[in-house]
Amino acid sequence: MTNRLVLVYISRGKMMKTKGAFSRLKEQERKTRKAIIIDAAERVFASKPFSKVTMRDIAGEAGISPGAIYRYFPDQQTLFVEAFLIGAEGIAKSVQEILSKDGYTIDKVAESFINYLFENDHYFKMMTHFILEGSIKDSLLDRTNAVARYMLEQFDTMFKKMGATGDVRPLSHAFFAALNGILITFYNYPGRGRQEILKHMQVLARIIASLFKNRLSL
16 A cells, blocks of 8 residues: 555656646747747837838748737737837846946947947837837836836946936936937938948947036036
């Protein structure tokens, strides 16, 4: 009787482990499929305005049926936000990486911000949509705000290291707005090649950085 009980427990234990393994595998597959859809969405959002994109476009790019997307994303805005937040987190991490090194300067931070969005222009286009046109569903606001705070916290850290005291968040807002203004104004600079445009924006970013540096040295 005892031996039978031991075998039952062993058998049940193996079944539980198997179920757990299948559950983990299923979750990993789900994450992989979501990532594939998000990658496809980024490519489509980069090629046309958000208002012109359909779920059918994204499904075609991902190589799946339109109905399959809705198993992972309830609507197009949710998918758009998920794709955009990857870029926003990337910007924040690039700034964070610079701040973690010795000898960093506000000029390097400003140039890094410009370079990242210029090289990943689909994120720039998404950001422009949010700034100029976007309204976000309440269900997506928490995550969007969390990523925005994470980005601004990097600027907060920078200004505090530069000697700013008190509430530095307005400085971070102003710095963020100024850099975005450069991108929005000169991204499609008429008659200039892409490298010329990038160099021009880098010069402007350094000017913005120097203005903030001078403001803090007064």
